[in-house]
Structures are given as C-alpha cells and as structure tokens.
Amino acid sequence: MSYKLLKQSGISHINVLLVGEVGAGKSSFFNTVNSVFRGYVTSLANAGSLGRSVTTQYREYKVRAGDDGEKIIKFRFCDTRGLEAEGGLAISDVEKILEGRVRDQTELTGEIVPNKEGFRSHPTLENQTHFLAILVGADTLSLMPETLRDKIRKIRELAIQRSISSLVLMTKSDKVCPHTEKDTSKVFHSPEIRDKVLEIGSIFGMPPMNIHPVRNYFSEVEVELPMDILVLTAVRQILRGAHDFLQDMLDRERAEDKALREKMRNRKLNMKPSLANRRSSSYSEGSGTESSEEKPRGPPPPPPSARQTSSKRIGSVSFAYKGEDGFCVEEGEQVKEKKADVNGWTKVKRIVNGESGYVPTSHIKFK
Ligand SMILES: Nc1nc2c(ncn2[C@@H]2O[C@H](COP(=O)(O)OP(=O)(O)O)[C@@H](O)[C@H]2O)c(=O)[nH]1
Numbered sequence: 526m527s528y529k530l531l532k533q534s535g536i537s538h539i540n541v542l543l544v545g546e547v548g549a550g551k552s553s554f555f556n557t558v559n560s561v562f563r564g565y566v567t568s569l570a571n572a573g574s575l576g577r578s579v580t581t582q583y584r585e586y587k588v589r590a591g592d593d594g595e596k597i598i599k600f601r602f603c604d605t606r607g608l609e610a611e612g613g614l615a616i617s618d619v620e621k622i623l624e625g626r627v628r629d630q631t632e633l634t635g636e637i638v639p640n641k642e643g644f645r646s647h648p649t650l651e652n653q654t655h656f657l658a659i660l661v662g663a664d665t666l667s668l669m670p671e672t673l674r675d676k677i678r679k680i681r682e683l684a685i686q687r688s689i690s691s692l693v694l695m696t697k698s699d700k701v702c703p704h705t706e707k708d709t710s711k712v713f714h715s716p717e718i719r720d721k722v723l724e725i726g727s728i729f730g731m732p733p734m735n736i737h738p739v740r741n742y743f744s745e746v747e748v749e750l751p752m753d754i755l756v757l758t759a760v761r762q763i764l765r766g767a768h769d770f771l772q773d774m775l776d777r778e779r780a781e782d783k784a785l786r787e788k789m790r791n792r793k794l795n796m797k798p799s800l801a802n803r804r805s806s807s808y809s810e811g812s813g814t815e816s817s818e819e820k821p822r823g824p825p826p827p828p829p830s831a832r833q834t835s836s837k838r839i840g841s842v843s844f845a846y847k848g849e850d851g852f853c854v855e856e857g858e859q860v861k862e863k864k865a866d867v868n869g870w871t872k873v874k875r876i877v878n879g880e881s882g883y884v885p886t887s888h889i890k891f892k
C-alpha cells in the first residue's frame with residue numbers, strides 16, 4: 526500500500542471489514558495478522574466458541590508491529606458480530622458499516638438507527654470500508670444453510686455497488702486436510718483444499734484466485750513461518766484491492782473535477798461577449814442594426830433609464846473574477862468604471878495597477 530495514495534485520499538488507514546458466520550474465525554484472523562506483525566502470538570480480539578457470537582460489538586483494531594507494538598501499520602481490521610441463518614448481524618447493519626456510519630465499539634445486538642448511540646450521521650472516506658473480507662470456515666462450508674449463503678451473497682453485492690473489492694478467506698484449512706494440519710506449507714498441494722476453494726467459488730460466484738486458504742493461530746504459542754506466509758499472502762491481496770478502490774475513487778473524482786471545470790469554463794465563455802459582440806452591441810445601442818443572433822448571451826441589460834452612462838464611478842469588487850484574456854480583479858479591490866454596462870459587462874480600470882478590462886457588472890458594487 527502506497528502511503529502516498531493514503532495521503533492523496535486524505536485518510537490515515539485502510540479499513541478492512543471482516544464478515545462471516547459465527548465461529549468462522551474473524552476475530553482469530555485479526556489476532557493472527559497482529560501476531561505476524563508483532564512476531565509472537567497475540568489474542569487482542571476475543572475469539573472462541575460459545576455456540577453463539579462471542580463478538581457482539583463492532584470493533585476497529587489497529588495492527589501494531591514490533592515487539593513493543595510502537596509502530597502502527599496503516600490498516601485496521603473491523604471485526605463484526607457473526608452472521609447467522611436466523612438473527613445475528615443484520616444485512617442493513619452491514620450496509621451501514623460499509624458506509625462508515627457505525628462507530629467503533631458499538632453494540633450490534635439491536636439495529637443501528639439514526640440518533641442511536643454509535644450511529645455516525647456524516648461519515649467520511651476515513652470511516653468507510655475500503656475492502657471486504659468474507660471469512661468462511663473450510664470445515665463447516667458444506668453445512669452452511671442456504672439462507673446464510675444468501676446473506677453473504679447480498680453483502681458482496683452491497684460492496685460491489687460501492688466499488689469495494691472483496692475476497693474470501695477460507696479459515697481452518699488445517700481442519701480439512703491432515704497433511705496441511707501437520708505441515709501448513711502443504712496447503713497449495715492439497716486436493717482437499719483445492720476442492721474446498723472450488724466449492725466456495727461456485728457457491729459465491731467468485732474466481733478461485735479470490736479465495737485464500739489461511740490457518741489462524743489458535744493453539745500455537747509461537748509464530749510459524751508457513752502460517753505467516755499464508756496470512757501475509759492474503760493480506761497483500763487485501764491491500765492491493767484496497768489500493769485499487771482508492772485509486773479508482775481518486776480517478777473518478779479527478780474526472781468529475783475536470784468535467785466541472787470544463788462546464789464552468791464553457792459557462793464563462795458563454796457569458797463573456799467576444800470582442801466582435803462587444804463592438805456590435807455597442808453599435809446596436811444607437812444603430813439598431815444588430816441581428817438577434819449576433820447578440821452576446823448573458824444577463825439582459827437593465828432598462829436604458831437605469832443605465833449609468835457617466836464613466837467615472839468608483840466601485841468595489843464583490844467577487845473575484847478572472848477573465849479568459851487574463852484580466853482579473855480581486856475581491857474587495859477598488860476599480861474605476863471606464864465603459865458603462867453593456868449586456869451585463871462593464872469595462873473597469875484597476876486602481877491598484879491601472880490595468881483595464883471587462884468584468885461582469887454583477888461583480889462590482891458602484892458607490
Ligand atoms: N483449527 C482451526 N481453528 C480455528 C481457526 N480459526 C479459528 N479457529 C477457532 O474457531 C473458533 C472460532 O473463532 P473466532 O475467531 O472466535 O470466530 P468468529 O466468531 O468468526 O470471530 C475458535 O475456537 C478458534 O480457535 C483455524 O484456522 N484453524
């Protein structure tokens with residue numbers, strides 16, 4: 526993850542949302558990633574199996590590196606209450622979490638609604654989810670009820686609608702393959718693991734490359750390199766996905782900005798009379814020979830009686846203005862009227878440097 530991209534996006538962290546069935550290994554996965562970076566097995570997030578979700582709060586965990594945990598890594602894992610076939614974490618709450626509307630440590634036992642504690646009314650990019658990780662236990666995959674599978678599909682759909690990428694972390698790889706249980710590095714050679722990956726792919730409609738087998742630390746006392754490698758491979762994919770999300774968002778923002786600038790420019794060009802138009806409109810003041818097509822577009826001129834013809838008034842600039850010809854005036858500065866309003870444009874002279882040019886009459890307040 527490039528820190529430059531975080532800076533450009535104006536955020537300090539990548540938020541990775543962990544969702545999955547009760548007991549899928551969400552809390553253990555965070556503990557495992559934290560352990561890899563710390564260099565020893567940690568258990569900050571409450572993991573365990575009580576037959577129901579041990580985690581009932583929405584929690585944002587920072588990953589800390591090094592023995593002393595001084596260095597905070599620039600991504601955080603957002604742990605949630607587990608999904609259940611009936612009850613459990615509501616899809617509508619997942620949607621609010623994706624949008625950044627749920628504050629850290631909010632209880633997820635009742636629906637999160639506006640004005641309720643923990644509800645954030647004005648989330649920013651910093652609060653939103655930047656990547657979705659779906660956790661599925663390899664050992665319980667076949668037993669997962671259809672209603673639960675459907676909930677996961679819906680959550681993925683919500684992420685896709687928001688251009689958030691996702692992947693599946695297949696936990697408990699050690700539980701479906703005895704060779705992997707003995708030696709984690711066997712995971713990539715295991716037909717059992719391959720079959721499980723393909724099964725997940727067909728259930729959730731995802732390509733196998735987006736399904737990562739992992740093994741969480743749960744009984745180990747010391748970190749092990751093969752387990753670290755599996756987890757780090759998955760984390761690298763997560764960060765690449767989050768990177769793509771931010772890059773895409775910045776690209777879209779830039780494109781929108783450009784379109785807006787173009788629109789403003791065109792509007793100014795349409796407002797501003799060309800030299801020819803200025804001339805013809807001044808002729809038209811007396812001659813009445815100008816055809817209607819030649820008239821510059823802009824605000825209609827004031828009635829002749831209201832128009833000031835004496836060209837000596839002093840005015841102050843109410844809004845800064847920069848013309849296409851480079852002539853500009855600053856808000857608050859004094860200008861002298863050189864040529865009275867014609868079709869919404871007045872020629873003025875800047876007191877500050879003596880330069881003259883046209884500005885929209887509405888930008889000047891004459892005394
Ligand atoms: N064998 C094995 N057990 C795991 C693995 N991941 C989690 N567990 C166990 O599964 C249980 C539920 O894990 P937990 O992280 O609390 O699941 P959560 O409800 O999704 O947060 C705990 O007893 C963990 O020790 C894994 O990769 N392998």
Ligand SMILES: [Mg+2]
Nearest residue numbers: 551552571580
């Ligand atoms: Mg948990």
